[in-house]
Amino acid sequence: MLKQEYISQSKRMEELLGILSNKRKLTKKLQAELDELSNSVAEYEETYHAFKPDNLKEMIELRMYQRK
Secondary structure (H helix, E strand, O other): OOOOHHHHHHHHHHHHHHHHHHHOOOOOOHHHHHHHHHHHHHHHHHOOOOOOOOHHHHHHHHHHHHOO
């Protein structure tokens, strides 16, 4: 995926999330689109913007944050 595709998919995902927060429900078609976009954007972010802890302390803090 190119950066421009990532940007356009992110914008569309934000639109769908806005609809979801306003109406509290999406149609099955829009829900499937949101799921697909979410997976695609997540894959791009993991590939190009992955967070890699520099030391053990950062790794532990990240894990604690993830578990809340």
